[in-house]
Each structure stands twice: as C-alpha cells, then as structure tokens.
Amino acid sequence: MAVITISNELGSGGVDIGQRVAQNLGYEFADKNISDRVFRQYGLTKFNQVYSTAPSILDLLNSDNLLIVSMLNEILEALAQRGHSVILGRAGFAVLGRYADVLSVHIKATLPDRVQRVMAREGLTEAAVVEEQVRDDEAMHRKFVQRFYNRQWDDPAGFGLMLNTSVLTADTVVNQIVAAARALEQQPLRQEAVTTATIKVDSVLADAVTQVLGYPLPG
DSSP, X not given: OOEEEEEEOTTSSHHHHHHHHHHHHTOEEEOHHHHHHHHHHHTOOOHHHHXXXXXXXXXXXXXXXXXXXXXXXXXXXXXXXXXXXXXXXXXXXXXXXXXXXXXXXXXXXXXXXXXXHHHHHHTOXXXXXXXXXXXXXXHHHHHHHHHHHOXXXXXXXXOSEEEETTTSOHHHHHHHHHHHHHHXXXXXXXXXXXXXXXXXXXXXXXXXXXXXXXXXXOO
C-alpha cells in the first residue's frame, strides 16, 4: 500500500487534483478539513487559529503552539497508518517523508495563473487584492514549515514529484501521480525499510479518525 502527501500552492489546483488522484486509486482523501475535524474530535480546538494566523505561528515562546503541532503530527500519522490515502496539506511531506511507502508531491503554478484561478473560482475582480491573498497564503505556509519543521516548503529535495500546472494539464498531473503511486505500491521494499504500517496510533485518536472518516480501518 502507499500514502501520498500533496503540498499545493493556493490557486495551483492541488485540491481538485488530490481528490481526483484519490478517486482514481480508490484511496481515502484527507484534506485540512478532515485533520481539523479530528483535532476537534480529539479534544483540541485551537489549531486552526494557530495555523492560519502568522503572528501566532511565529511566536517562538508559545509552548501551546508546539503541543498543537505535535498533535497534528500524530493525526497525520494516524491517517497515514490506515494506508491507501491521499493527505493534502498540513506539512504532510515533512511529517511523513521518512516512511518508505510515502510519495510526497508538490503542486505549483506561476503567480499570475494562481491569481487568475482564484479570481475565477471565487468570482473576484480585484487582481491586486487576490495577488496579496495568494502571496500571504504562501508566506504563511513557508513560515509554518520553517518554524516547526526546519524545512523549506517548496524545496525539491523534499518531494518525489514537483508538478507545475501552468505547464501541465490537470489530467496529466493526475496521471503522473497515479502512475508514481502504483509504481511505489509494486516496488519491493528493503527489509530494514520503515513504512507507515509500523506507526503506533493511540486508540482514542484512532477512534476519532474513524468517526470523522465514517468507517473503520480497512481489515
């Protein structure tokens, strides 16, 4: 089995691509809404405020933030441990990249294309305002990943695939990810390889994930 993490720039089309990849492969799809719902189910309600507010993320002295990020890591691992899953965002590549059965993907596009796509999707007309929104979102992701994982959000070294939707069609991107995932599923793993199947998940957390996804871990 394989797990796919997708890191995507706002306006790159990563959400739709992730959903299509999951559908094509028959995988579970977990976006930030899933992880946030698990957080609430698991008893923590502050994470969304921390993640979406840059000053809080950059508050190096706030130990509560570190606790929340630690809990996020546990949730991402709990989702990955189920196998056959596509996990969108939430620095999944940084948390899960060490596992041999994880394919980490970064989806990007040029700034003008991202701005135009966000404008079209949300029915907006002020390009300058949308560009600021896109730039702010990117800056927030960069700061979050750098602060808590000491990684670069878009460093090619952290990904098995980096795909540009300004150059490639969405169909091509989906097909490339699906092909890479299937190849990973068929690839023999070294005896010493560490996979997501070895992850130990707290039973309360496992129950929370099951409740949010609506069905238990496949048998």
